[in-house]
Amino acid sequence: MQFISKTIPASKRVALVAHDNRKGDLIEWCSRHKPLLQQHRLLGTGTTGTRLEAATGLEVEKLLSGPLGGDQQIGAQIAEGRIDLLVFFWDPFEPMPHDPDVKALLRIAAVWNIPVACNSASADMMIQSTLMGSDFDRPVPDYAGYLAGR
Numbered sequence: 705m706q707f708i709s710k711t712i713p714a715s716k717r718v719a720l721v722a723h724d725n726r727k728g729d730l731i732e733w734c735s736r737h738k739p740l741l742q743q744h745r746l747l748g749t750g751t752t753g754t755r756l757e758a759a760t761g762l763e764v765e766k767l768l769s770g771p772l773g774g775d776q777q778i779g780a781q782i783a784e785g786r787i788d789l790l791v792f793f794w795d796p797f798e799p800m801p802h803d804p805d806v807k808a809l810l811r812i813a814a815v816w817n818i819p820v821a822c823n824s825a826s827a828d829m830m831i832q833s834t835l836m837g838s839d840f841d842r843p844v845p846d847y848a849g850y851l852a853g854r
């Protein structure tokens with residue numbers, strides 16, 4: 705597979721998603737990183753976004769709730785090249801009614817080489833490297849060859 709280089713502009717788009725048992729962890733993480741996060745564009749699934757705004761005062765563009773299609777909306781934005789970082793605190797203990805959507809979101813993030821953090825340790829590292837620099841150079845997969853061979 706080939707890659708093309710894409711320089712991400714200084715202000716990035718960060719998708720924030722958490723399952724119910726992990727929303728507290730995401731609120732804690734966003735509160736800790738509020739000074740940095742508020743310099744970027746934040747979006748999230750419906751309930752996550754609402755809870756984050758109320759708890760932290762950060763402005764979050766709210767999509768549909770995850771089980772109603774919010775995960776798929778974020779996946780679509782990833783495929784369109786509109787997301788630079790996905791912070792998705794998914795629940796490792798509870799199956800979800802929309803597990804296929806959860807899997808699809810994680811898959812499309814892998815397809816497009818998007819940094820994905822599933823817990824605060826990985827999110828702490830990724831926020832340093834993804835959001836702190838002025839510009840961030842991310843290799844974007846070029847699937848032209850793959851499609852031509854089908």
Ligand SMILES: O=C(CO)COP(=O)(O)O
Nearest residue numbers: 749750751752769770771
């Ligand atoms: O279910 C989710 C992610 O799979 C999150 O959805 P909510 O933010 O609406 O709870």
